Amino acid sequence: MELYxxxxxxxxxxxxxxxxxxxxxxxxxxxxxxNHGGEQKQAEYSKINPNQTVPTLVTxxxxxxxxxxxxxxxxxxYPNPPLLPVHSHDRAFVxxxxxxxxxxxxxxxxxxxxxxxxxTLGIAEDAKNTWYQHWVMHGLNALESQLANHPASGDFCxxxxxxxxxxxxxxxxxxxxRFKVDLSAYPTLTRIESNCLAISAFIEASPEKQxxxx
Amino acid sequence: MELYxxxxxxxxxxxxxxxxxxxxxxxxxxxxxxNHGGEQKQAEYSKINPNQTVPTLVTxxxxxxxxxxxxxxxxxxYPNPPLLPVHSHDRAFVxxxxxxxxxxxxxxxxxxxxxxxxxTLGIAEDAKNTWYQHWVMHGLNALESQLANHPASGDFCxxxxxxxxxxxxxxxxxxxxRFKVDLSAYPTLTRIESNCLAISAFIEASPEKQxxxx
Numbered sequence: 001m002e003l004y005x006x007x008x009x010x011x012x013x014x015x016x017x018x019x020x021x022x023x024x025x026x027x028x029x030x031x032x033x034x035n036h037g038g039e040q041k042q043a044e045y046s047k048i049n050p051n052q053t054v055p056t057l058v059t060x061x062x063x064x065x066x067x068x069x070x071x072x073x074x075x076x077x078y079p080n081p082p083l084l085p086v087h088s089h090d091r092a093f094v095x096x097x098x099x100x101x102x103x104x105x106x107x108x109x110x111x112x113x114x115x116x117x118x119x120t121l122g123i124a125e126d127a128k129n130t131w132y133q134h135w136v137m138h139g140l141n142a143l144e145s146q147l148a149n150h151p152a153s154g155d156f157c158x159x160x161x162x163x164x165x166x167x168x169x170x171x172x173x174x175x176x177x178r179f180k181v182d183l184s185a186y187p188t189l190t191r192i193e194s195n196c197l198a199i200s201a202f203i204e205a206s207p208e209k210q211x212x213x214x
Numbered sequence: 215m216e217l218y219x220x221x222x223x224x225x226x227x228x229x230x231x232x233x234x235x236x237x238x239x240x241x242x243x244x245x246x247x248x249n250h251g252g253e254q255k256q257a258e259y260s261k262i263n264p265n266q267t268v269p270t271l272v273t274x275x276x277x278x279x280x281x282x283x284x285x286x287x288x289x290x291x292y293p294n295p296p297l298l299p300v301h302s303h304d305r306a307f308v309x310x311x312x313x314x315x316x317x318x319x320x321x322x323x324x325x326x327x328x329x330x331x332x333x334t335l336g337i338a339e340d341a342k343n344t345w346y347q348h349w350v351m352h353g354l355n356a357l358e359s360q361l362a363n364h365p366a367s368g369d370f371c372x373x374x375x376x377x378x379x380x381x382x383x384x385x386x387x388x389x390x391x392r393f394k395v396d397l398s399a400y401p402t403l404t405r406i407e408s409n410c411l412a413i414s415a416f417i418e419a420s421p422e423k424q425x426x427x428x
Contacts, residue, residue, distance in 0.1 A: 088287055091286065091290065127335060134330070142265035142266070
């Protein structure tokens, strides 16, 4: 398999963690989201991923876009170790945490949206950072509350094994630190983060460990 | 089961379609996203859904938030009719279409983000509408390309039965029409839309058919 990735993309980071946990090593292709006006917009990559986002996983059957679709695919094709619990209601909980990050926090704060705010709309740098912090903190507040009160909480978001929820949480917290969000109000999230960052798969997948890191 | 819904919410609309296709009828509770400063922000609802979004599905085991987590739950608990194909790569394709809408189009354009743009940032109505159209058209362009070139295209996004992809597409197109997006460049999407809107489950789930419609 082949993985189109960018070291700093939260969505690509999720897939890198999942691959490392599953012991799957797709050949990486690096798509720099800033160089050359954004390599994701070039014709060759747009053919593979018309939405011009990373990651894309290419299998022998074709391209798969969207990080959470790739996670579900990996879970179905490489079931061990499982990254979703067994019981449907628990699976729904894990997916809901992953989706709160993937739908309600990350898309409002990713590079293309921040570029539109400061470029097209002429929003000042300060107001852009306030925007970022507003949406991230709204989402992290909800996650802290959900996870602190979760009856099956353990070392990770759900129980004592990492799941899709942790795979989405770690890149989001990494990103929040980059934008200097104060994480002291999120003891449950940062406790889970510490547990994840003790696992080699999470370390290997981090931006700093990627060949395209700069 | 109970479903917290708002007639105009795209995400609640998705879950209403899935329930109608599955023949499941949760008791509705109406959460008006504008009245009383946004009923989703009230303490009682925030306990059920700390993220203060709709929909929330409440089962005998507790609350499930996030529309796509609810769809996956319904698929696991009520497998007939299936709303995902059988083969993993096909499932990934369907999920990727659903996620392009749920992650890359809808979150940037939902009520709370548009309110922040015009309220906190003081963006003019015209620029807000341009923002909306920019992100929707970027996403729909990608979907049109993916679906027009999909080898398993049929009456619906994938094959001849509705899936998660169609369930997400119909509310997004409904929303795009509200914001006067020209859909003439999307013949594949609008053809699929016509096929969906010939099915009673899609009709029943539409905003106009909801008791809280106004």
